[in-house]
Amino acid sequence: MADTYRWQDDGIKAVDPYEDWLLDTGAGYGFPFGPPNEAHCYTGTEASENFAAGDENPDAIYPTLYRPGGEQPSFRPFVLRESTVGRQRSSGRAFEHSTARTTEIKRRIGVPLRAASVNQSYAPDQSPDPSSTSGQSSVCTGGGSSGAKVVIGVIDDGIAIANRRFQSELGSTRIDFAWVQDGDAESGSGSDVGSVTSSGVAFGREYTKADIDSTFAQYTDALGATNEAALYRALGLVDSRKVMPNSLDGKAAHGTHVLDLAAGADYESMSSDALDEDRIITVQVPAAVTWDTSGMGLDSFILAGVHYILDRADRIAPNLPVVINFSYGIFGGPHDGTSMLEKAIDEIVTARNDRVAPTSVVLPSGNHHLERSHAVITDDDFKVGDCADDTAPTPATAYCDLPWRVQPNDRTSSYLEIWMPNSGYDDGDIEVEVIPPITEEIPSQKLTGVVDSAVVLTRGARAIARLSYDRHTPLSEDDERGRFMLTLAPTEVRPKEGVGNAGLKAAPNGLWMVRVTKRLGKDLPASIHARIQRDASPFGYPALGRQSYFDDGAYRVYDREGKLEVQDNQSIVKRAGASNGLATGEVPVVVGGHVEETGRAALYSGYQTTDASLPEQSTSPFVSAESDRSPVFRGVRASGVNSGVSVALDGTSVAAPTITRAIANAYKTGVATDAVDELQAQAIAIEATRQAKGYFTPLDPDRQGVGRFPLGEIYGS
Numbered sequence: 001m002a003d004t005y006r007w008q009d010d011g012i013k014a015v016d017p018y019e020d021w022l023l024d025t026g027a028g029y030g031f032p033f034g035p036p037n038e039a040h041c042y043t044g045t046e047a048s049e050n051f052a053a054g055d056e057n058p059d060a061i062y063p064t065l066y067r068p069g070g071e072q073p074s075f076r077p078f079v080l081r082e083s084t085v086g087r088q089r090s091s092g093r094a095f096e097h098s099t100a101r102t103t104e105i106k107r108r109i110g111v112p113l114r115a116a117s118v119n120q121s122y123a124p125d126q127s128p129d130p131s132s133t134s135g136q137s138s139v140c141t142g143g144g145s146s147g148a149k150v151v152i153g154v155i156d157d158g159i160a161i162a163n164r165r166f167q168s169e170l171g172s173t174r175i176d177f178a179w180v181q182d183g184d185a186e187s188g189s190g191s192d193v194g195s196v197t198s199s200g201v202a203f204g205r206e207y208t209k210a211d212i213d214s215t216f217a218q219y220t221d222a223l224g225a226t227n228e229a230a231l232y233r234a235l236g237l238v239d240s241r242k243v244m245p246n247s248l249d250g251k252a253a254h255g256t257h258v259l260d261l262a263a264g265a266d267y268e269s270m271s272s273d274a275l276d277e278d279r280i281i282t283v284q285v286p287a288a289v290t291w292d293t294s295g296m297g298l299d300s301f302i303l304a305g306v307h308y309i310l311d312r313a314d315r316i317a318p319n320l321p322v323v324i325n326f327s328y329g330i331f332g333g334p335h336d337g338t339s340m341l342e343k344a345i346d347e348i349v350t351a352r353n354d355r356v357a358p359t360s361v362v363l364p365s366g367n368h369h370l371e372r373s374h375a376v377i378t379d380d381d382f383k384v385g386d387c388a389d390d391t392a393p394t395p396a397t398a399y400c401d402l403p404w405r406v407q408p409n410d411r412t413s414s415y416l417e418i419w420m421p422n423s424g425y426d427d428g429d430i431e432v433e434v435i436p437p438i439t440e441e442i443p444s445q446k447l448t449g450v451v452d453s454a455v456v457l458t459r460g461a462r463a464i465a466r467l468s469y470d471r472h473t474p475l476s477e478d479d480e481r482g483r484f485m486l487t488l489a490p491t492e493v494r495p496k497e498g499v500g501n502a503g504l505k506a507a508p509n510g511l512w513m514v515r516v517t518k519r520l521g522k523d524l525p526a527s528i529h530a531r532i533q534r535d536a537s538p539f540g541y542p543a544l545g546r547q548s549y550f551d552d553g554a555y556r557v558y559d560r561e562g563k564l565e566v567q568d569n570q571s572i573v574k575r576a577g578a579s580n581g582l583a584t585g586e587v588p589v590v591v592g593g594h595v596e597e598t599g600r601a602a603l604y605s606g607y608q609t610t611d612a613s614l615p616e617q618s619t620s621p622f623v624s625a626e627s628d629r630s631p632v633f634r635g636v637r638a639s640g641v642n643s644g645v646s647v648a649l650d651g652t653s654v655a656a657p658t659i660t661r662a663i664a665n666a667y668k669t670g671v672a673t674d675a676v677d678e679l680q681a682q683a684i685a686i687e688a689t690r691q692a693k694g695y696f697t698p699l700d701p702d703r704q705g706v707g708r709f710p711l712g713e714i715y716g717s
Contacts, residue, residue, distance in 0.1 A: 003460035003505065005442040010466060014452035017468045017485040018296040019109050021413065025456055025463050028504050029413050029489045030294065039115035041082060043203075045299040045340055046107040047075045047475045055105060063202040064124045066310040066348060068355040074475060075344035077300035077307075079118055079203050106475065108340065111288050111297030113203060119185040122202045148317050149277040150668040152263040152660065153309035155302055155326035157290040158253025158540060159282045161212055161237075162228045164643040165264035168275040170224050171216040174263070175280045177312040178207040181301055182244070182286035183236055201308070204286075205236065228642055244287035245541055252640045252647040254539050255284060258327050260639040261711070262657035263664070277668055279316050281309045291541050293412060293534045295330035295581070299341045302326060306345060310352055310359070321358040321667035323675070325660040327653035329366045331373045332417045332533040333581030334472060335608060338479035342585035349587045358667055360675040362660045364652035365592040365621040366580035366606035368534070370564060372549035374578040375402055377516060377528040381572055384520065397431075399517045400572070402530055405551035406437075408509040410491045412545035415533035416514065419472075420449075420482035424525030427451055427471075431517040432484045434467055437510030449482060459505040464489040486514060511551060529577065539649065564603055576702075579606040579620055580652075589663070589675060590620035593627025593655040594708050596715045599696035601703040602627050605652050609702075623679055624704035625655035626711040636711050658711055683707025689714055 013020040022030030023042075048055065051072050056062060060078040067073065161178045168174050183205030200206045219231040232238040238246045247253045263280050283305035289297040306324060313322045333339050337346070345361055352359040368374075382398035406414055420430060427449040436442035436457075445455055447467050454468035466487045473480045491509040516528065535545040554571035558564060568574050583590045593602040601624065608620040628634050628650050635650035659679065666678040683706040690696040690708070693716055699707065 005436075006458050007443065007445040007455050008458060010454040010456040010463075010468070012452050013454065014470070016108050017454075017466070017470060017483075017487065018294050018415070020454070020468070021466055021487045022294065022296060023109065025454075025466050026413060026487065026489060029493075030292075040112035041080050041115050041118050043077065043079045043110040043113050043297065043300045044108055045075060045077050045110070045303060045344075046105050047340055047344075048105045049074060049475060051076075051105075061118065061120070061122055061202045062124060063304045064307060064311055066307045066352070068310075068348075068351045071351065073344070073348055073351075075303060075340060075347065077304040079113060079300075081118070081120060106473065108299060110300045111286070111292055113286060113288075114182060116184050117182050117286075118203045119201065124202075146317070147273060147276050148279045148320060150664045151279045151281060151309070151313040151316060151320050151322045152664050153281045153283070153306075153313070153322060153324040154255065154259045154262055154657075154660075155283040155285060155305040155309075155324065155328075156255030156258050157285055157287065157538075158247025158641070159255035159259055159284050160228070160232075160248055160253060160639075160641045161207065161282065162216070162226060162231050162643075163256060163260070163264075163639055163641070164226075164267070165260050165639045166280060167267055168272040169267050171213060171220055172272070173209055173212045173216070174275060174278060175207075175212060175282060176209045176316050177308075178212070178282045178284070179305070179308055180205045180207070180237065180284045181305070182284075182288070202304075207235065226643070244291070247284075247287065247290075247540055248641050250540060250641060251645060252540070252649065254327070254649070254653070255282070256641055257638045257647065257649050257654060258325065258657045261636070261654060262325050262660040264639055278664065279313075279320070281312050283308060287541075290538055293536070293538075293545055294415060295332065295533065298328060298330070298582070299344075302328070303341060303344050306348060306361075310348065314356070319357045321664075322352070323360040323362065323660050323663045323667065325362045325657050327364050327656050329364055329580035329582055329653075330534055331366075331368055331371070331578070331581060332415060332531045333584075334419055334422075334481050334483075335529065335531075335577070335579070335581055335584050336422065336481070337584045337586060338472075338474055338481070339581070340474040341582060343475055343479075346585045346587045358675070360663050361588045362656050362663065363583040363588045363590050364580055364656045365583060365590050365608075366578065367593075367604040367651045367653070368578045369566070369575050369604050369606045371532075371547060371578060372551070372555065372573050373532040373534075373547075374574050374576075375530040375550050375552075375572045376574050376577065377402075377530065377572055379524050382518060396520055397517045398520055399515050402514040402516065402572075403551045404486075404512040404514055404532070404548060406488060406491060406507070406509050406512055406548045407546040408491050410509070410535065410544075410546040410548070411494065412490055412535055414488045414535055414548045416486045416548075417531045417533065418484040418486075418514070418516065419529045419531070420484075421524060421526035421528070422479070422481040425482060427469075427482060429518060429522055430482075430484070430528070432467065432469075432486075433515040433517065434465070434486060435513040435515060436465075437508050437512060442508070447484070449484075459507075462489075462503060462505040464505050464507040486512070488512070531581070566601075566603060576607065576609040579608040583620055584608060589659060589679065590622050590705075591652060591656040591659045592621035592624040592703055592705065593650075593652040594624045594704060595628045595631060596626040596708075596710055597630035599690060599699075599708060599715075601700055602650070602652070605655075605703060607703045620705075621652075621703070622676070622705045623659060623683060623707055623709065625658035625709040627652055627655040658709055662709060680706050683709070686710070686714065689717075
């Protein structure tokens, strides 16, 4: 007998729709690797407009926070001490309301971290903030050169710290600190590097310059050849026993490619003194965070990484300029600069800029310009009645349909966010109805805008879909925005022995119609934005997810010449606004990608538009950089994992580090203290050269910002 489908109330969980699904209602589906099959601890981020003494939870471990001027930041990451295989929601609730608080604290739980990675005895450094002292911190120093002029920080996945491109001379790295966030908290018994410990970080492993240089001495022969594979095994960076993929156990790794573009150099063609002016700090985020496409776990690890880089930069030398690159992106989010991570980065970078030294953050604009992941609904898009099916709205309402095409053989959950205007909108003004692809078996379901309400579709005893409404409030009520969210289980479930996902049910693939309904006579103050979260597996990871998309008949995929259409038409599905959901804050420099030979924007390079519901500062990108050499030769070349290996990768992720290097050079030479002004001046000069050549496509300000930076020389020079 086939499983029956039934909609039912999911209770008031009121935490976060991603958390509610991944850790509760849809537990077992969410993470691509299945439920953790070893002891683990949960990570997260908390926010308060005014943290008070005693707000720290005794069940949590807090990484070192960078405090320029000694002020407490409004956002802080944490990791729970508790180590369990299955998260009990009661313990999560106890954490949220454990003691009487003097301030309101908002918390978000992230992805699990292996318990072996957590330093249970960690206590943040209580010494004075290095930015306010004239010397280096006594906790741990990288042993960097006294000639350091700039720090380049990279937060990424798969960073080959032994690569020669990051050395100032044979056996001497320019990487002063490297934090591997999912490394073992203590040296493994098989490690040959007994001096490496994790005492400087709350979780994972930290490697200083001294640690890295000492391993070079052990694994470099008399001819100067380093056994890099053995070195990475000794440091625990490659371990076949771990469930997660080993990013350095291959030819290419995303983080190595990005770091080479941002700070790599050949010590055989440059002096060691010149190379030592550029110091490097790296943060390798957990593989679980990179592999998970929901974006749920990014906040705590990236925020902890930013604080770590700024703290360690001041330990290299006081008042050094810092530029941080993290080439990550998500499709979803409010896209108005109010997400927790964006607000946190704005706060800490602005504070360091004002009180310590020039500081910049560089982000890619995103690669989903043509993914059909973004839809915009205005008042003109609503229709009145005349539906051919039995689910027609009443005559007093108007509707607009979002056709969501969910693909077969998708082994990850799929997420659709529908964002309401942030002002002039009341909860209940909009109703959302879900019409599944097999209507003869699955009834439709409506949900009005009642805050923290949710309904769940079950198949037998298991949930396969969840429709919810919440108020997205990362910190201030001024940032509130209503959000409907529809989450679907994978359309293909493959139980794995020992993982514990037996009994999971697949959601039907096909066209899920999502009907947005409003009352007649109620005008929207601004557009409704619907966004499908990224679902494709990242570079270097097994392909589990298949990207869903809006399948609107009015959308034109190809132009009249048979080429991919890059301009929008009357369809509600829009390319404009399909940009990186992490890149709409006030501080980051956002970078698009272009084809250097032609000057045209890369087909995939996204950009953000501005309307009444989005602030001016969220318009992106600010500038463009080379992400493809030509329409035939895709990508740009940079180092692979092993020294001497060259690989080509494309995407705005590889455009961003070109701008990171440009900012670092400007800081290093003292040309400017404002990265934006300096980039704009350089862009004007570059564009003048392009115009003189005469064969480049004119600059597209929407998709390429103020100008187009080449990776090397301007094409044709």
